[in-house]
Amino acid sequence: MKKYSVSDSKLISQYKNGNEEAFELLLTRHKSRIFTSIYLIVKDQYIAEDLLQETFIKVVNTIKNGKYNEEGKFLPWVMRIAHNLSIDHFRKAKRYPTIVMEDGTNVFNTLEFSEESFETQQIRKETHKKLRNLIKELPATQKEVLIMRHYMQMSFQEIADATGVSINTALGRMRYALINLRKKMHKYNIAYDQNIYPK
The missing domain is CATH 1.10.1740.10 (RNA polymerase sigma factor, region 2, helix turn helix motif)
Structure with missing residues (x-):
């Protein structure tokens, strides 16, 4: 001892x-x-x-x-x-999450790739790649909570425990992450409404 x-x-x-x-x-x-x-x-x-x-x-x-x-x-x-x-x-792991924006709209329609035409699959993969690059540009604390929530399906309580902050702080970071992500997507003209995908 x-x-x-x-x-x-x-x-x-x-x-x-x-x-x-x-x-x-x-x-x-x-x-x-x-x-x-x-x-x-x-x-x-x-x-x-x-x-x-x-x-x-x-x-x-x-x-x-x-x-x-x-x-x-x-x-x-x-x-x-x-x-x-x-x-x-x-x-x-390059997972493809459905990211729900703060206004409730989805970034992606989560149909399986196998059910889509090759062209649609390519568009979707390219969009996911762009999205991952935009997520990398977020401030570290916002990027972390976004990845934990959407890629890892962690609850806000689990995120708070894992990062050593309060639930309110975790929720706040998530909100700002989504707002910033939306601004970036708008700036680079990346559609998050499934109906806007080019045919």
Whole structure:
């Protein structure tokens, strides 16, 4: 039990000096909390386990390359890495969500691609690509809540828990994300009414 009184910073110093056991202790100390934060986002045990492993590989590489400088803030730093990897996982999945604007209209009509003509599929894919690029341009906090809500189908309570803010803040960020997205779509003339798709 005495080992638990050793600070994270001390353990990192020991690990830098070649003490592998020090890192094992850090891992044991924080693993369940980090896993929970990932699982809250991805809601899949196997994906969460993979991302946990990826998180610690990134942590090890950063420390071994001498790039770690978050003295005394090890856990928040690791949580941030885990959080970013979880969000990236969904970006790479290239899902096609239905995004509902703040006035209730849908960005996309969610017919399966297989039911559409090749031309319509291409138009839809191209529009989704443009939309993803516009989402990338949103402020980080707005982009995050939009991805969690529409790509990951998380409730606002889950988003609030995962990002450490109140439900009202999460709702506010979502509202501004949609308003900003609508402005960008209007600026680039991207239709979100299914009837406006070119034939």
